[in-house]
Amino acid sequence: MTAPSTAPAPPSPARKGSRWIEEWDPENEAFWNEKGEKVARRNLFFSVLSEHIGFSIWTMWSVLVLFMGPEYGLTPADKFLLTSMVTLVGAVVRVPYTFAVALFGGRNWTIISAGLLLIPSVAAFAVMKPGTSFDTFLLVGLIAGIGGGNFASSMTNINAFFPLRKKGWALGLNAGGGNIGVPVIQLIALAVIGASGGPRVLLGIYIPLIVLAATLAALYMDNLATLKNDTGAAMDSAKDAHTWIMSFLYVGTFGSFIGYSFAFGQVLTNQFGRTPLQAAYLTFIGPLLGSLIRPVGGWLADRYGGAKITLYNYVGMGAATAVLVYASMQKSLPLFVAAFVVLFVLSGLGNGSTYKMIPGIFQAKAVARGLEGEEAAAYGRRLSGASMGLIGAVGALGGVGINLAFRQSFLSYGSGTGAFVAFLAFYAACFVVTWAVYLRRPVGRVTASSSASEAKPQLSYAEV
Template sequence: MSTVIETAPPVAAGQAPGKGRWIEDWRPEDADFWATTGKKVAKRNLIFSIFSEHLAFSVWVIWSILVVSLGTLTDPATGAALYPDLVANQANATKIFWLVALPNLIGAIMRFPYTLAVGRFGGRNWTVISALLLLIPVGLALYVVLNPGVSYGFLLFAAITAGFGGGNFASSMSNISYFYPERTKGTALGINAAGGNIGLSSMQLFMPLMLFMGLSLTFATAFWLPLVLASALCAFFFMNNLHVSKATLAQQFAAAKRPHAWVMSFLYIGTFGSFLGLAASFPATLKFVFPDDQKFDFLGTGLLLPIAFLGPLVGSLARPFGGWIADRVGGAIVTAVVFTLMAVCSFGAIAAASAKNLGMFITSMLVLFAMSGAGNGSTYRMIPAIFKRQADAEIARNPAAEEQLLGQSRREGAATLGMAGAIGAVGGFILPKVIGDSIKATNGIGTAFSWFIAMYVVCLIVTLTVYIRKGATMSRV
């Protein structure tokens, strides 16, 4: 029977790991090993990876709620706005959308070192560290709530630290990619990503729900502190480090020399960049585009947030479905369909906003979110498949180096997952900024969404040319 070989203190497979636990022998492609040992260990690590990543995503978009909530606060004595820069009007559009865009930019930057950290420190160890770092943005957000009237510059600083939450995704996906065999990797990565992505929806649902229940904004912000601590403890006690994931910086940077790593990173801007950017800006966009429509007012609070949470929710749920379909028909085909429908839905959003049809706008946005989520799953399925195909071609020329080449393909594929995640998250910064600039210049979103349509068309052309066109090296990957 296959066994897991671990460093001291030795622990049987499936038991709670001890401090410093490393798994030395990991062979997920070995059917016997996977059935007797690997699947159980991989599932356990996946569960607690999702928990940690879910909270990281929640913290990442905490400012999407705060910009709307703080903007409604007034001085009881004078009735003046406590945060005049956050009052939803055309003049403040750029300032408000900067606060929801900056965390995404910082999160994108943080994904590069976070990806490398898995190979340097181990997946379990880095999950603990990255979870504890989330205490900083939550603590600063709490300070802002407790000290009304702090400067706009301090708000920007506090929002920047929320970007720590964005880095967790890259390290989590890179880590989980080592645990699963190639045949189920798309589904596993889709589930891991979806569990994390739903954190966006959780923040946009539970914070306003707590406010409705009569709890203070202070409580609704501090609520996330014990959960973050719990995620760090769970990672410490129940996750593993894989020796196979260890890699030097040179080995990980080797992925940057692969042209397909850059092509997939660009496509991920179109899918994940859209998902993240639209999720972060959705509450404020609703507030600006439909300021007088009270049908979805949060029971008199002036917040349109109960509808906003549905966007990232459907996008998150669609992600594993996109990975599952991609496992069966190929990621490139799914990705091409996704970009086509995203362009169509963007036209629908423009028309609905122009007609002030809230129902049509929400419908268009929800389908757009769903397509972006499915595209996230399909593109992340394509990445390991691309590197596996490259390895197979190199093995055919040099069979003696099969083990080395397969190990290299796994490392480069994992590094590319992080690289694509980082570059794709830049879209999460660009989209809110474009929306904010569009609202300030035209008092509408038509200009912004027209640019998004152009981006989706370019992504579709790249997908068709590189990954579907007959004769392409990676055709139907």
């Protein structure tokens, strides 16, 4: 397996063309101000559009299950299993999607990955009717999981376009624009249900949007010839403990966001007896606010340090989850919805801060190794780009865990309370890991000679 890197590479004859950029140096301020920023922002905009549609198709089954009444013959456990498997595929395909950017080019892969979304959309259009077997729904749902891969390829591509000082903002905006595909499809579903339309109407709306996203990517995006797959970077990032630590923390933020996005409507219908229309009125609010605030999380991380923002964010997520446990036990729908929306907002904020930490951590490791200037920047880009796909994939697996936890909680207790207790314990663990690894100062006596080598990396990690 190979990993993306932005190390200079000799131009290949197969890569010549107006859509291939042969030289790209965003850390050079003169280059950035003269032409780099304009090109990067253009690619960011159309990357967001494609990723947005990908998120919508990935999470469309969180909406489609609301249409599936008793006539479909599915139990609540069946529906949670269905959405769990869709989430699982979306997590797994993030790994190959990360490496496809360097193999095909960012623009070219955006066109391909957008076009692939037609497959699950047309398939769902064909089978969405009573009498279809659960196995068929499961198979079509698994195909829809490819929409989750668009995030990884988009983030890898945009990470290469922007300088380190702008990555928090750019990655936050890119991810937030993609994440907002979740509430948008839920809002469109609300309109469709309110107008007494069926699930095929919803799918009919998205099929032309997929074609539009692929077309605009072809017209306005670029490929970076300097972005190539680096086998060594993939191996180095997989061996680095920080890749797995950040994967764990990303499970707590993005895993929560995508898992709750799939499960929220089902919890409302199963635990609080809401109708599909009543649930649809509420489900979009949390994902919408969580998506919109993700760039703010990246901006705060740029300004104050991602580790600090992430730490405080887990405190908030734990508090909101504790309120959810209470609201669930008291069967208080208003308090439950309010706390769930707060949890969505905090998960979005944490998405931005944790993802900003990744390039900062590897930049800090470069400095600790004695590297400086462009050499340090290149080292950081190389390992952060390689690790992002893996971290994104593992993080998305948190969504699988959330839906399986809800499934088991409803089977065992008839409510989601047991699942929320488990989530509370997990957020506490995330808090401890963030503090212990990235913010805790060395304790005990250190000699003057050792303090320079030990304290500096610790301090730089606190600032990532």
